[in-house]
Amino acid sequence: MNSTIHQGQLAAPPVDSLPLLLEQAGIPVRELPEIQGPVRALAIEARFWGKAAAVAAANHVRWCACWGEHRPPEINIFALLAGQDGHLLLQTTIPDIQGELPSQTPSFPAANRPERYLQEMFGMRFTDHPDPRRWMRHQAWDAGQYPLRKDFPLAGTAPEQTPPDCEYPFIPAEGEGVYEIPVGPVHAGIIEPGHFRFQAMGEAILSLEEHLGYVHKGIEKCAEGRDSAGLVRLAARVSGDSTVAHAWAACQAGEHAIGLPVPRRAVVIRAILAERERVANHLGDMGACCNDVGFAFAHVHFSRLRELWQRHNAAVFGHRLLMDVVIPGGVTRDIGPEQISLLQQANEQLRHELDDLLPLLYEYPSLQDRLRTTGILSLDKARTLGALGFVARASGECWDLRRDAPYAPYENVTVAVPFSSGGASSNRVHVRGGEILVSLDLLDTFLAHLPAGDICRALPPIPATCCGVGCIEGWRGEIIAYVRLEEGGIVSRYFPRDPSWLNWPALEVLILGEIVPDFPLCNKSVNGSYSGHDL
Structure with missing residues (x-):
């Protein structure tokens, strides 16, 4: 790597x-x-x-x-x-x-x-779009209604019970011996709905077609009419595992729009939150990838480490997932010497445990036999699809906003960007491990050099319409937010773009030629967010 x-x-x-x-x-x-x-x-x-x-x-x-x-x-x-x-x-x-x-x-x-x-x-x-099929679930509104137009009501006009969305025209299976396997949209676990339609011959997967959007939440419509604080609370719920990154992107967009400088201490605390969010999710997913190939030992230990990490989140910041700590103008939680010491100790403890666990993951023969040749996404395919984050980096494309288009406080630190060139599930696991170690180094730097000062600045009066864009490197990759505020600070438009919009199609490509039992591993190695897609 x-x-x-x-x-x-x-x-x-x-x-x-x-x-x-x-x-x-x-x-x-x-x-x-x-x-x-x-x-x-x-x-x-x-x-x-x-x-x-x-x-x-x-x-x-x-x-x-x-x-x-x-x-x-x-x-x-x-x-x-x-x-x-x-x-x-x-x-x-x-x-x-x-x-x-x-x-x-x-x-x-x-x-x-x-x-x-x-x-x-x-x-x-x-006029020349190559795919005429609809994409987002829209049985809850009529064909001639368009939910993001200003005349469409927030509550919609649906009957009491929305008809099932079962008419999506998947490309049919063809050829002797070819058959279809439908998976979802309702799954056996607690994950959100998403439909996967496989074309297979024997156990070999010939193609995979996804259909998402079964829980269109109306995030963009719900944002209209809110104030800045209400918008950021909503943004934090676009995808719960990326609550810090989405809230930060929405804040950044609004703060740019109104020209509000954020106190330096608040900006560094935001970065601490974002890096802790990155670490927690990578720990959980690395263990889950191992679980999907029957390597329970690693699953148990990475789950234990994630749990300890999130307990520290709750102890220091008041929420296991760090929800609603990032607000317009800064953050709600400061950290004193005792909390800084606790977080530094947590960094050292995790680094010590990873010294033993990561070499095991990277070298254990029976595990690597399952990971090294499974779910390969080539560099050309990653670029064509615009893949982001660790999915792209594992294929050799290593764009990272923190380094390549840095925003505060990353412009004053060196951000290493781990990447690999194999594009397989093992590479995605390896890159995640590298990113955890980079995040621990960044956390050490931020905690050791936390500037003095305020943690929030009040929003000024907003006398006229203004708009801004926010760009934050979340743990899945680049997160985009667009915010337009009317006079008085009322939101007239909010658009969030989760990295999953660009990473979900990668799963359709990297699964080709694999066997059906390897779908859970390939899926988890990408781990797109249903919620981040189903706005």
Whole structure:
């Protein structure tokens, strides 16, 4: 495993060179200074939407997200792209009646599902999208209703009991000896709903098709009309295992929008929370991967370590999952000398235990026999899908916002980014272990150099409409938030993009050629969030 910059990441140009590339391709651009945050924002004409994507793809730019915003009688459409050192935000405008855009999916397959989601939420259409099927569950509203339009009620208009969503047109199985295996959407455990349709011959998997979105929570609609504090409480519940990262991204977007500087002590405490969140989830998932191949010893010990880690979370910050500690303007919990000492001791204890456990995971022959050749995601596939976080890093692509587009307090520390090149389940486990060790080093640094000062700053009056973007490196990868505030600080639009939107499709690719019994391992080695997808 390596922790240096991979050359593939450097193929994309710097963000500041992207406007010139677009103009050289005949695409006029206009700067959008009203959108604040760690992005460079440009407006382009709708007719150039697809061409802009083609130019970006030809220059190895990564596609990150797309979203819409209804401002009657128009819909603003946004697409976020990543260059070598940060993000470029493209925005265009279409009418809200029969509005159309060229699709970016032909250039960026990662845009496939997000664009289909946009069509269903806003009623616009991508003229050359390669997949006409709906994506998000919408039996709770009629075909001509669009939930993210301003005239759609928060409670919807559904009958008392929503009809079952059982008509999704999966690609049918074909060929002699080929059969289908449906898994879900309701699962035997406590995980959320998601449908997996396998095409198999014997035990060999020929294809896997996912269908998600069975619990569309209405997060984006619920955000409308809230104040900043209410928005961040909602953001913390987009995906409960990423509560710190999503809350921080929403805070960052709002704080950029209103120009609010956050006290340095609060920013460092946010980073401590985020690194502790990363450690807890990697510990749990590494044990779960071992459990899925019958290696109970590792499962028990990693579960024990995660439990101890989360008990320290509760003792110091008041919540096992660190929920509602990050708030607009700072944090709710300070840490004194005794708590700093407790956290430092926890770091040392975990590092000591991992000194024994990690070599066992990486070298134990019967375990590695199951992991090393299972669920391989090539570097080319990872890049094509726009995979993020440890999923991408295990295939050789090691983008990490904390290092490559750093935000406070990471701009003042060295962030090593572990990566591998094999792309197998063993590589994903290995990268997770490396990330835990990096997080422990960062935690030691932050705890030893925690600056003095306030832990929160009051939000100022907001006299006019403003908007901002937040970008945070969560434990699954890059998390994006867009926030638009009206006069008085009332939220008119909130969009969160969880890394799972881009990592779920990787599971469909890396499972090909594997046997059916290896699906649990492959699934857990990616561990996409159903909740982070089902907004």
